[in-house]
Amino acid sequence: MPRIRVDVDGATYEDDVEPRVLLVHYLRDRLGKVGTPVGCDTSNCGACTVLMDGVSVKSCSVLAVQADGRDVTTVEGLGLNGTEHPMQRAFHEEHALQCGYCTPGMIMASIDLLRENADPSEEEIRDGLEGNLCRCTGYQNIVRAVRRAAGEMREPSEREVAP
Structure with a gap:
């Protein structure tokens, strides 16, 4: 299994992931970032949109291995010290x-x-x-x-x- 290192909402995670795992499932199931919903699973609805290196991506169309070495921000990572963005x-x-x-x-x-x-x-x-x-x-x-x-x-x- 490939090993990835990804910064999510300011924290660094290193994990072994199956090559076929989608970023949305990695965020939700492995990291507990449930603020990113699974919508259509076809990239049509955009509910799972996150920022990867500051650019919006639909996390149901990105593999977790593609996030290796990248910075991912979820809706849960917005704001500072408990304040809203x-x-x-x-x-x-x-x-x-x-x-x-x-x-x-x-x-x-x-x-x-x-x-x-x-x-x-x-x-x-x-x-x-x-x-x-x-x-x-x-x-x-x-x-x-x-x-x-x-x-x-x-x-x-x-x-x-x-x-």
């Missing part, structure tokens, strides 16, 4: 979830979207989250949450200043 807070404050099943993947994909575009328009947010499905919300509050978090996450010098 601005995206988590915005999802809460904008009521951007109903059942909550898609929320971890939406949050992680949204963070990656803002890494690429710090001030996306509504259309750019909808396009950027196209691979993440939500069956409950109608997306309007999700878009508002991403816009709100974008404003909070931009550097103060980049924020819009009222005249």
Whole structure:
């Protein structure tokens, strides 16, 4: 069995894994990172989205061995010292979830979207989250949450200043 070394949410893990084990199952079953749900297992829904080296990936389409030597962040690894990440807070404050099943993947994909575009328009947010499905919300509050978090996450010098 291959041995992998992976940093997950700031901690380093070394494990022997079967070559066919998906990252989502490694995270949940081996590391107990159950905040990353198993959705469709076909990479269609995006519920299992995590960040690998800062870029969003659907962990049901990545083998655990592909994460060897990489840095993985799950929704559980966001925030500092028990505080919410601005995206988590915005999802809460904008009521951007109903059942909550898609929320971890939406949050992680949204963070990656803002890494690429710090001030996306509504259309750019909808396009950027196209691979993440939500069956409950109608997306309007999700878009508002991403816009709100974008404003909070931009550097103060980049924020819009009222005249």
